[in-house]
Amino acid sequence: MASTPLTPSSSEFLRRSVLQLWPKVYAFGRSLVRDPHRAEDLCQEAYLRFFEMKRPVDLSRPLLPLLLTILRNLVASESRRPREVSLDAPCAGETAPPDAAAEPPAKAAARREEKCTVQAALARLTPDWRAVLYLRDGLGFSYREIADVVERSEDNVRVTLHRARRKVRTLLKGTGLDERRAQ
Amino acid sequence: MNACDKARQRLDAYIDNELDDAARAEVALHVEGCKACHQELRELEGMRDSLKEQFTTWIAEAPTPPPTVLDRSHTWPPAALAATPPHSPARARSKTRSIVMKSLTGIAAILLLTLTIYFLIPGEQVIASPAELIQRAAEKYLSWKDVELEISVHLKGMEFLARLSEEDDLDPEDLAGKLRILMLAPHYVLANPEGSKKGFPLVDGLFGFDGNDIWTYDAEKKVVHLGDADSESSSFSFTYSTSTTEHSMKFKKDTNFMQFLSWDFMKQLDDNTENLEIIEVTGPYDSRVERRVFEVHRSLDDDETDEGTKKEKSFLEKMFWTRSRITIDPEEGLVERYELDLKLSFISLLSFKVEVVDVNQGYDVEYFHWSAHVPEGTSVIDAPPPAQNEEGEEAGEEESAGE
Numbered sequence: 025m026a027s028t029p030l031t032p033s034s035s036e037f038l039r040r041s042v043l044q045l046w047p048k049v050y051a052f053g054r055s056l057v058r059d060p061h062r063a064e065d066l067c068q069e070a071y072l073r074f075f076e077m078k079r080p081v082d083l084s085r086p087l088l089p090l091l092l093t094i095l096r097n098l099v100a101s102e103s104r105r106p107r108e109v110s111l112d113a114p115c116a117g118e119t120a121p122p123d124a125a126a127e128p129p130a131k132a133a134a135r136r137e138e139k140c141t142v143q144a145a146l147a148r149l150t151p152d153w154r155a156v157l158y159l160r161d162g163l164g165f166s167y168r169e170i171a172d173v174v175e176r177s178e179d180n181v182r183v184t185l186h187r188a189r190r191k192v193r194t195l196l197k198g199t200g201l202d203e204r205r206a207q
Numbered sequence: 208m209n210a211c212d213k214a215r216q217r218l219d220a221y222i223d224n225e226l227d228d229a230a231r232a233e234v235a236l237h238v239e240g241c242k243a244c245h246q247e248l249r250e251l252e253g254m255r256d257s258l259k260e261q262f263t264t265w266i267a268e269a270p271t272p273p274p275t276v277l278d279r280s281h282t283w284p285p286a287a288l289a290a291t292p293p294h295s296p297a298r299a300r301s302k303t304r305s306i307v308m309k310s311l312t313g314i315a316a317i318l319l320l321t322l323t324i325y326f327l328i329p330g331e332q333v334i335a336s337p338a339e340l341i342q343r344a345a346e347k348y349l350s351w352k353d354v355e356l357e358i359s360v361h362l363k364g365m366e367f368l369a370r371l372s373e374e375d376d377l378d379p380e381d382l383a384g385k386l387r388i389l390m391l392a393p394h395y396v397l398a399n400p401e402g403s404k405k406g407f408p409l410v411d412g413l414f415g416f417d418g419n420d421i422w423t424y425d426a427e428k429k430v431v432h433l434g435d436a437d438s439e440s441s442s443f444s445f446t447y448s449t450s451t452t453e454h455s456m457k458f459k460k461d462t463n464f465m466q467f468l469s470w471d472f473m474k475q476l477d478d479n480t481e482n483l484e485i486i487e488v489t490g491p492y493d494s495r496v497e498r499r500v501f502e503v504h505r506s507l508d509d510d511e512t513d514e515g516t517k518k519e520k521s522f523l524e525k526m527f528w529t530r531s532r533i534t535i536d537p538e539e540g541l542v543e544r545y546e547l548d549l550k551l552s553f554i555s556l557l558s559f560k561v562e563v564v565d566v567n568q569g570y571d572v573e574y575f576h577w578s579a580h581v582p583e584g585t586s587v588i589d590a591p592p593p594a595q596n597e598e599g600e601e602a603g604e605e606e607s608a609g610e
Binding site for chain 1: 219220223225250251254255257258259260261262263264265266267268269270271272273275276277279280281282283284
C-alpha cells in the first residue's frame with residue numbers, strides 16, 4: 025500500500041508511471057503471441073483490466089509484474105486461436121534503428137539479417153519459453169520474479185531458461201551468428 | 208561429474224547473477240582456467256546479447272497506448288485509494304477515532320449482513336462452502352452452450368524421462384502436450400492437439416468426439432476419418448503412441464465431459480476412498496484477483512476388490528498420491544482451472560491441467576467445424592457424425608458442419 029497520501033499530483037505521477045510501462049508489457053505480449061497486432065490488443069485489454077481492478081493496488085510494490093501477470097492470464101484465457109496467428113509477422117530487424125542513417129549499408133543489412141535469424145529462432149520456441157527468456161534477458165527479472173509472473177517454481181524457471189537457451193543456441197548453430205557473437 | 212560439467216551446469220545462473228558468492232567464485236575460477244568453458248561462456252553471453260537486442264527492439268516497436276487506455280487511465284488510481292491511504296500521517300493522527308469508527312462500522316456491517324441473510328436470501332449462505340461453490344460453478348459451467356478448454360498433460364518422473372531420453376534423445380519438455388478442446392454443448396467437442404510431435408503424434412491433426420462418434424484427422428494424408436468409435440460397446444478407445452510407448456484413452460459414451468469438475472464427481476471419488484480432504488488455499492496471485500482455490504488431497508490407499516475386501520498395497524504403491532487443485536472465480540461462478548498431480552512421494556509423475564480458455568463468445572458453427580482447423584483440400588471419409596443432441600438444437604449446426 026502507499027506510504028503517503030495520494031495527492032492529485034502523486035496520482036498523476038502514478039498514472040504516468042503505469043503508462044510508461046506500456047512498451048514493456050506490449051513486448052511481453054509479443055513474446056507470448058508473436059503477432060504484434062494481437063499483442064497490442066492484449067496489452068490494451070490488460071491495462072483496462074488493471075484500471076478496473078476492484079481491490080486497491082499495492083503501490084509499494086513494482087507494478088510491472090502485476091501487469092505482466094494480468095497479460096499472461098489474458099493470453100491463457102483469450103479466445104482467438106493461436107493457430108491462426110500469422111507466422112510471417114514482419115521481422116523486427118526490418119525497422120530501421122535510430123542511427124540508421126549513419127550506418128553503412130552492409131552493416132545495416134547484416135544487422136537486419138541477424139535480427140531476423142534471432143526472431144526466427146524465437147518463433148520456434150514455445151510461448152512459455154519465449155516469455156521466460158523475455159522476462160530474464162529483456163527485462164532482467166530475477167528467477168524469483170519470473171516465477172511469480174509465470175506462476176511456476178523458481179527451479180522450474182531455472183530449468184526452462186536453461187532449455188530455452190539451449191534450444192536457441194541449437195537453432196542459431198549453423199547460421200554462424202553464435203560464433204560471430206562469441207568473438 | 209567433472210569440473211567442466213559442473214561449471215557448465217551453472218553457467219546460466221552465472222550470467223544471470225543467480226549464484227551465491229561462493230558458487231560464483233568457483234565458476235569464475237574454473238572458466239578463467241578452462242579454454243572450452245570460457246568459449247562456452249562467451250557463446251552464451253553472445254546469445255544473451257542477441258536476445259536482449261531483439262527484446263529491446265520489441266520494446267522500441269511498441270505503439271503508443273490507444274486512446275481507450277489513455278482515457279481510462281485518467282480515473283486511476285481510484286479516488287477511494289487516494290482518500291484512504293492506510294499508513295498516512297493523517298491516519299496516524301486519528302488512530303483512536305479510526306479504531307472506534309472501524310468497530311462501529313464492523314458492528315453495522317455484521318448486523319446488516321445478518322439481516323440480509325435472514326430476511327432477503329433465506330436458505331442461502333453468503334459465504335459459500337467449498338462444496339457449494341464447486342457445485343454452483345459446475346452447474347453454471349454445464350449450462351453454457353459453448354466452452355473452450357485447454358488441456359495439458361505433462362508427464363514427469365525422473366526414471367521415465369531418463370529412459371526416454373536415453374533411447375530417443377528426447378527432451379523432457381517435448382513430452383508436454385496440449386489439447387485444445389472446443390466444446391459445443393456438453394458432449395460435442397473437437398480437440399486440437401498442440402505441442403510436441405514426439406509427445407503427441409497427432410500434433411498436426413485433430414480428433415473429436417460427441418459422446419457417440421469419434422473422428423480423427425490424418426495430417427499427413429489430409430484425410431478426416433469419421434465414425435471410428437465402436438458403435439456396439441458402451442465405450443470407445445482412442446490410442447496414440449510415442450516412439451517408445453503406446454497409450455490408450457478410453458471414453459465412455461455419453462460421458463459428460465465436464466463431470467470431473469462437479470461436486471458429484473468429487474463425491475464419487477469420496478465414496479471410493481476414505482482419504483479425501485478438501486482444503487482452501489490461496490496463492491499471492493489468486494488472492495489479488497479474488498480467486499478461491501481449493502485443493503483436494505487423496506492418497507491412493509488400499510483398493511477395494513469386487514468382493515468388498517481390501518487388497519493391501521505394497522509400500523511403494525502406498526507412496527502414490529494425488530492432489531487436485533480447483534481455481535474458482537466466485538463472482539462469475541466459474542471454474543477456471545483444474546489441475547491434477549499424481550505423485551510418488553514428492554516426485555511429480557503426471558500432471559494434468561484443464562484451463563478454461565473461453566466461454567459463451569457466441570461462436571458460429573464454423574468455429575467448431577473441423578474444417579476451420581484443417582487445411583484446405585482435406586478429404587472426408589464417411590459421413591459426418593449424426594446430430595445427437597436431445598433438444599435437436601445442434602442438428603442444423605452439425606449438418607452445416609458436414610458440408
